[in-house]
Amino acid sequence: MYKTHRGGRVSRFNNWTHKQTNKPARRSRYQQNMPDSHFVSKARSEIEENAYVSKHQFSDFDIAEELKARISQHGYTVPTPIQDRAIPLILNKRDIIGVAQTGTGKTGAFLIPLIHKTLVDRRYTTLIITPTRELATQIRQELFSLTSGLGTYSALCIGGASMRIQDLQLRKRPHFVIGTPGRLGDLIKRRMLSPEYFNAVVLDEVDRMLDMGFINEIRELIALLPQNRQSLFFSATLSGKVGELARGFLTNPEIITISTQKPSDNVDQNIIKVAGIDSKIAELTKIIEHADTSKTLVFVNTKRIVENIASKLVEKGHAVVTLHGDKPQNKRNNAISAFRQDRATVLVATDVASRGLDIDGISHVVNFDKPLTYEDYIHRIGRTGRAGKKGIALTFV
Numbered sequence: 001m002y003k004t005h006r007g008g009r010v011s012r013f014n015n016w017t018h019k020q021t022n023k024p025a026r027r028s029r030y031q032q033n034m035p036d037s038h039f040v041s042k043a044r045s046e047i048e049e050n051a052y053v054s055k056h057q058f059s060d061f062d063i064a065e066e067l068k069a070r071i072s073q074h075g076y077t078v079p080t081p082i083q084d085r086a087i088p089l090i091l092n093k094r095d096i097i098g099v100a101q102t103g104t105g106k107t108g109a110f111l112i113p114l115i116h117k118t119l120v121d122r123r124y125t126t127l128i129i130t131p132t133r134e135l136a137t138q139i140r141q142e143l144f145s146l147t148s149g150l151g152t153y154s155a156l157c158i159g160g161a162s163m164r165i166q167d168l169q170l171r172k173r174p175h176f177v178i179g180t181p182g183r184l185g186d187l188i189k190r191r192m193l194s195p196e197y198f199n200a201v202v203l204d205e206v207d208r209m210l211d212m213g214f215i216n217e218i219r220e221l222i223a224l225l226p227q228n229r230q231s232l233f234f235s236a237t238l239s240g241k242v243g244e245l246a247r248g249f250l251t252n253p254e255i256i257t258i259s260t261q262k263p264s265d266n267v268d269q270n271i272i273k274v275a276g277i278d279s280k281i282a283e284l285t286k287i288i289e290h291a292d293t294s295k296t297l298v299f300v301n302t303k304r305i306v307e308n309i310a311s312k313l314v315e316k317g318h319a320v321v322t323l324h325g326d327k328p329q330n331k332r333n334n335a336i337s338a339f340r341q342d343r344a345t346v347l348v349a350t351d352v353a354s355r356g357l358d359i360d361g362i363s364h365v366v367n368f369d370k371p372l373t374y375e376d377y378i379h380r381i382g383r384t385g386r387a388g389k390k391g392i393a394l395t396f397v
Contacts, residue, residue: 054084080105160329181217206235266385323349367395
């Protein structure tokens with residue numbers, strides 16, 4: 001029942017204690033030396049298209065007719081490249097590695113075949129592990145949209161939410177359990193969750209999980225999973241420890257690499273030279289009130305500044321919500337929902353919103369504070385210029 005890593009067996013969960021600490025922000029050579037030129041680039045007028053052409057329509061897949069109907073109701077007919085390649089393999093019980101960025105349709109790539117397996121066998125269960133609460137919540141929302149009225153059940157197991165409610169959800173023996181490593185570990189330690197019964201396991205955005213320091217937690221979880229399972233692994237990269245983890249998690253996997261344009265290809269990037277918070281607020285207000293602005297995502301580096309900026313924008317009559325690590329989970333969910341549904345047109349956030357947050361219609365990303373690393377910058381501006389649309393990223397320097 002246990003897998004080995006580096007020649008040794010991983011300890012059981014009852015010998016593991018999950019520690020959650022407020023680590024200082026990551027620093028790198030980019031924080032001091034990243035030149036302003038990194039933030040200036042015009043969107044390319046013509047993007048070279050990926051040569052891959054989908055071979056199927058959703059109607060071609062060997063999946064339940066009621067699931068095809070749900071997909072059709074959403075207006076989807078042709079799968080994205082990762083869906084086109086992954087869905088048949090997952091239906092055929094293959095382990096896969098999907099190397100793909102957010103925004104490529106990878107959530108549907110694993111949800112659609114796993115939902116089908118659940119409709120065929122009501123005892124079939126899936127565990128989906130994500131790095132952040134927001135991504136877990138978004139996956140569950142997409143699951144709901146595809147399974148409404150089909151009699152499938154799920155549990156959302158994330159920190160910041162009621163463990164009692166999660167226990168009640170788990171007692172109903174859900175077909176899908178979606179959660180973050182820390183909370184899943186806590187539930188296993190309390191014997192509220194039994195990982196040895198899952199038929200399929202999905203690790204999503206593995207590179208992000210390792211960036212956040214979850215390597216030991218992930219290895220502990222893998223050690224408790226049944227040997228006879230289907231394993232699906234998604235990451236933006238396979239380098240270093242990500243590849244090492246994949247080798248210990250998967251059996252003879254099929255590797256699917258989706259080459260996509262960089263997030264910056266569809267984004268006009270520029271700098272605005274401004275000093276002092278009041279001057280920054282004034283410049284930010286001009287951006288928000290410009291006729292071409294629809295939704296604005298504002299990034300700052302500290303939680304304290306988030307609320308400060310938001311209150312000043314509210315005083316000017318703008319509909320603003322905030323997102324940061326100290327915000328209770330129900331308020332996080334409410335903020336994302338308001339921004340998604342256009343009840344708020346400005347979201348002020350720390351880098352908790354720079355990955356895994358998939359919201360349509362963000363016209364502008366504003367870096368109120370320069371990001372700490374160039375990687376953070378790329379993830380921030382990747383929230384705009386999505387689905388073939390042009391976006392604008394502005395950095396205050």
